[in-house]
Amino acid sequence: MTPAETETIPERVEIHAHHHPRLVHHFESMEQQREAGTLGMWWFLLTEIMFFGGMFLAYTIYRHMYFDAFADGSNVLSIWWGTFNTGILIASSLTMALAVYHAQMGGRKRVVLFLLLTILLGSIFLRVKYIEYSDKFEEHVFPAGDFRWPMAEKPGPPHNVGQLLVMLVGFHPDEEPQGPAEHGTSIKVTTKYAERGPYYGVAGQIPEEVADPGFAGHVRMYFWLYFAMTGFHALHMIIGIGLLFVLAWQSWKGKFSREYHSYIELTGLYWHFVDIVWIFLFPLLYLVDRHL
Amino acid sequence: MSEHIVEKSIYYKIFGALLVGTALTVGAAFVNLHNFNIVAALVIAGIKASLVILFFMHVKYSTRLTKLFVAVGFIWLFIMIGITMTDYLSRAWLTYQP
Numbered sequence: 001m002t003p004a005e006t007e008t009i010p011e012r013v014e015i016h017a018h019h020h021p022r023l024v025h026h027f028e029s030m031e032q033q034r035e036a037g038t039l040g041m042w043w044f045l046l047t048e049i050m051f052f053g054g055m056f057l058a059y060t061i062y063r064h065m066y067f068d069a070f071a072d073g074s075n076v077l078s079i080w081w082g083t084f085n086t087g088i089l090i091a092s093s094l095t096m097a098l099a100v101y102h103a104q105m106g107g108r109k110r111v112v113l114f115l116l117l118t119i120l121l122g123s124i125f126l127r128v129k130y131i132e133y134s135d136k137f138e139e140h141v142f143p144a145g146d147f148r149w150p151m152a153e154k155p156g157p158p159h160n161v162g163q164l165l166v167m168l169v170g171f172h173p174d175e176e177p178q179g180p181a182e183h184g185t186s187i188k189v190t191t192k193y194a195e196r197g198p199y200y201g202v203a204g205q206i207p208e209e210v211a212d213p214g215f216a217g218h219v220r221m222y223f224w225l226y227f228a229m230t231g232f233h234a235l236h237m238i239i240g241i242g243l244l245f246v247l248a249w250q251s252w253k254g255k256f257s258r259e260y261h262s263y264i265e266l267t268g269l270y271w272h273f274v275d276i277v278w279i280f281l282f283p284l285l286y287l288v289d290r291h292l
Numbered sequence: 293m294s295e296h297i298v299e300k301s302i303y304y305k306i307f308g309a310l311l312v313g314t315a316l317t318v319g320a321a322f323v324n325l326h327n328f329n330i331v332a333a334l335v336i337a338g339i340k341a342s343l344v345i346l347f348f349m350h351v352k353y354s355t356r357l358t359k360l361f362v363a364v365g366f367i368w369l370f371i372m373i374g375i376t377m378t379d380y381l382s383r384a385w386l387t388y389q390p
Contacts, residue, residue, distance in 0.1 A: 046368075049369055053373070291324040
């Protein structure tokens with residue numbers, strides 16, 4: 001160290017004594033540090049817009065090309081689960097916003113409370129998603145593997161709020177009497193288009209002249225997009241819940257304060273972004289041509 | 293500019309508006325609006341997303357630089373989808389001569 005540098009050290013120590021301990025060297029104030037964090041988080045979210053944007057673009061093109069198939073595929077999703085989950089996710093955004101609010105006010109216990117509530121709501125969302133995915137696997141509409149269209153009838157999705165709540169805690173009301181669906185015994189014809197479709201990969205079951213070999217493939221494309229988009233959305237939620245657990249722990253330990261709570265605010269931005277993705281996924285995937 | 297703290301009551305109002313929007317979008321899907329079903333769905337979703345961005349994500353109270361970032365992100369998304377669809381939507385206008 002040169003003598004000149006050594007001389008400046010006491011002065012720096014002096015500066016340190018006056019600013020917030022969480023202020024890092026390259027920022028002038030907590031204000032600037034927070035602004036930079038917000039901007040950086042938005043930069044990351046722009047890459048996320050592009051990430052999901054590619055899939056939304058693919059969806060737009062294929063929906064335009066194969067609208068009938070997309071309408072058919074969409075109509076076998078459970079509108080009850082979809083609507084319920086949308087409400088749950090919006091509620092989780094509210095609790096997340098309130099967690100940020102209490103962090104800004106400097107309240108430690110309420111921050112932890114609302115972070116845990118957000119985790120709970122996010123977990124309910126994922127639990128419902130798990131039920132929906134299980135149904136789709138059993139109905140052979142998962143696009144990789146033994147995809148079949150028109151799909152086999154199965155003890156289906158909930159038809160009212162009561163069934164929905166019963167199924168949520170892990171009980172399938174209609175499962176016992178009907179048993180596992182034997183493919184080919186009953187076909188769920190969802191819309192007028194479904195009758196045209198052959199079994200995918202099971203040739204000869206539908207007279208050749210009425211079979212449209214492309215149709216089931218187009219429905220399969222819908223389910224590729226359905227699983228890719230909701231799957232990546234669910235992955236983002238799992239990551240988000242992990243982050244929230246860390247934040248809840250750190251908040252409990254008293255890491256954050258009225259002046260310093262950027263991590264909570266930025267994770268909030270992430271959580272709300274994931275909510276926005278779902279706000280678009282819900283009508284695009286669940287609500288195609290429901291009026292048929 | 294010091295940090296702007298949004299009132300709790302605003303959060304509750306936005307939450308209510310988002311639930312109403314969800315009910316509207318489900319309701320609209322069961323009415324046959326022909327080509328305008330998708331328009332209605334996207335307009336409602338766009339309004340809901342805007343409410344989340346402006347209030348839950350505090351963009352309404354952010355610096356102009358942050359607002360610019362947010363706007364640019366969505367503008368590029370619209371350019372990507374918009375220009376691609378000008379191609380796909382206009383293909384049917386051509387008659388193919390074998």
